[in-house]
Amino acid sequence: MANNKLETIVMNNLDAETFMKAVDECKGNVYLVTEEGDRLNLKSKFCQLIGLVNIIQGGHLKDAVISCDNLEDESKLFKLNLYGSKDNQ
Numbered sequence: 621m622a623n624n625k626l627e628t629i630v631m632n633n634l635d636a637e638t639f640m641k642a643v644d645e646c647k648g649n650v651y652l653v654t655e656e657g658d659r660l661n662l663k664s665k666f667c668q669l670i671g672l673v674n675i676i677q678g679g680h681l682k683d684a685v686i687s688c689d690n691l692e693d694e695s696k697l698f699k700l701n702l703y704g705s706k707d708n709q
Contacts, residue, residue, distance in 0.1 A: 636672055642700050643668075648690030650697070659687070 659670035688694035
């Protein structure tokens with residue numbers, strides 16, 4: 621999920637509440653990195669409000685990527701996006 625090229629990430633059958641619960645369970649920091657280079661730490665409830673309200677449109681993250689400090693967290697969020705539910709991991 622984390623790379624230097626910014627792209628649209630399709631969130632497959634995943635709602636914001638499920639995604640935020642998974643972020644809250646992550647061990648390290650999880651960032652939403654915008655095309656402008658802004659890094660919003662999604663572990664912060666304030667950044668969640670600002671970032672997700674403005675960036676998620678129609679189930680897609682527009683011009684942003686998810687970046688994680690912890691590789692296990694990145695894998696967890698990738699699987700959540702792929703399978704659409706924490707129960708399917």
